[in-house]
Amino acid sequence: MAPLADYRGQVLLIVNTASQCGFTPQYAGLEALQRRYGPRGFSVLAFPCNQFGRQEPGDAAEIAAFCTTRYDVTFPVFAKVEVNGAGADPVFRYLKHEAPGALGTEAVKWNFTKFLVDRDGRVVKRFAPATNPEKIAGEIERLL
Template sequence: MSIYDIEITQSNGNTYPLSNLKGKVLLIVNTASQCRFTPQYRALEELHKEYSRQGLMILAFPCNQFAKQEPERADKIESFCQLNYGVTFELHKKIKVNGPDSTPLYQYLKQQAKGLFGSQSIKWNFTKFLVNQDGTKIHRFAPSVDPIDLEDMIKSYLSQSKT
């Protein structure tokens, strides 16, 4: 199985296979609007604006599993992100990242890039996964890692996709 065998759901309910994104560098993040890491939306938007034309895709998945910090419906989440952080990248359907109802995407990501001490569990909002353009390299980053700190790795992956 590869990441490209998985389908994801947009906030409007439409689904699409990640195989549509082959050749793109993916930054996948579980998000929440009432979290101390919520200001990271600003950095995610900066990366989106700077690198989306070169092949970076930000895949944001709201999640309410951590201290119920994302209680809103999709339309309210989108409005909040646009108004407060100028977000123009797409937000996907609210998901669960842990437990028996964890989405297939997060089940796969957690197996491929384990956390601290080999843990598969997502510990908090804004855990980030960076996937190279052919889906063979997946790196996990803690919520405390600012998305801007991933810029050099993103640029490296983007340059690899041009060769």
């Protein structure tokens, strides 16, 4: 998978994902955003995570196959990461610090937490797992 530097200058929606989660159907909405705004300098970046209910047990090949065959995903799906704890990926450490969740807590609470990042790499907003991707369209539009 490409390094994050390849996405410099783009508006990004960074999401921790899982294939066996109640929110997994959001892949369709994420892909719709990718197709709608991708040509204008936007990208969804998915980071599978198995820390919540062990809902992402597959390896990289299984996850990629699931995303492409089930949801026709064209956005990048990176290697599986941890988003909380001592082993948290540096990307998520940064995102959580810059956009704390409810009550000021930094921890990601569940799969499909979304972070909107502007073209300058600033974290603009964190969205809860239950937030449907379509509801983020207006925010994306403002940043493009």
